[in-house]
Amino acid sequence: MAQQDRAIRTRRVILEAAASVFDEQGYDRATIAEVLERAGVTKGALYFHFASKEQLALAVIEEQVVDIAVEPQTIKLQEFVDSGQVLAFRLRSDPIQRGAARLAVEQGSNHLDRKQSMLSWTRFVEGLLNDARSRGEILESVVVGETAELFVGAFAGLQMMSQALTNRADLSRRLTVFFEHTLPSIAVPAILAKLNLDSERGAQLNAALQAKTVAKAAAGADAEVDVVTG
């Protein structure tokens, strides 16, 4: 493995360990010592990538948004729905998503700027909705910024409620209910009729995305072997 790849992989291991500690303990009670133990790396390796607990937390939040890009679709509003459903599915098991979610909802007990997480999600959703608008998929009356912020805020609350009531087992269904209530006020009728709001979609899309990542990694490994042996 090239040195750079190793560094990227170590960084990821540390981030996942940190995210799971944040998820279980919250920011205040999380310690670097516990992150080191879970990640199985040295103090030196951790501090090479992250200067402090705060930096770790910010990196977990940042990684979350990067992680959620779904496959491009003919209908952009379907991508909007799909991103939400993949995120809902991943919040059930992905340590980065779970850790970032807890960091984003904790109030004032730390110096983290919770705004950053909400603003970067809002920008992500605005991007999708603006694409949808340029293709004529959404109604004239929609104010993209308002709809994007509604989605981000409501999603934060729905995942919190779902976590309290069912450890997020019913989050996909709750998200479908949100889309059923709001999309008639967002999509033009011809697009609305074509959208797939099925709550099982998140699991299916996630499996397809993971298969693709594995295939890509395998192709990369082959290429690396070629370089080493070639």
Added chain:
Amino acid sequence: MAQQDRAIRTRRVILEAAASVFDEQGYDRATIAEVLERAGVTKGALYFHFASKEQLALAVIEEQVVDIAVEPQTIKLQEFVDSGQVLAFRLRSDPIQRGAARLAVEQGSNHLDRKQSMLSWTRFVEGLLNDARSRGEILESVVVGETAELFVGAFAGLQMMSQALTNRADLSRRLTVFFEHTLPSIAVPAILAKLNLDSERGAQLNAALQAKTVAKAAAGADAEVDVVTG
């Protein structure tokens, strides 16, 4: 003042003090000592009403729902909207509302059953929506339980986002955006056209409710004077 009235008033003073400590410190860092100091009551008085910090927190959460009943309206869906807008307004300054909100969103760092808060709000909203249904105000397609839980979950997230971004100054507006997006999927058209979703409504209704409470208290005090002097 009758002894019973005094006890009710002391209980309320303690609850408000506890709620403001929970709002600022969170459950874990809140102490009975700080509640006593803010309330200006003795340990004996506090323990007469509440056996523990947990009991205090549960009482704050319970008080929140009781506190929000608005004036009856001809259109029940308007009561649904109004309850949300009054709550949104009060979250800006009412210690009980703020304390209860923080207790409801904190994850796992305490043994409080967060479900109770969400379930009692859901029952409250279901009651309003069932009344609306019996008057023919809502569409056939609405599943009352789903819509009520969507409202409670989304509201929790919107208030959290508003708190992080503007210390809840824009919460009323965010709630109006939520209603604009969802009510076309809930209300029959003739009712939809009559609903007032104005985001200033919360402040106006709250002022009217407070004036009524003051008038009632004054009438009560007069009655008491009559009893004492009569």
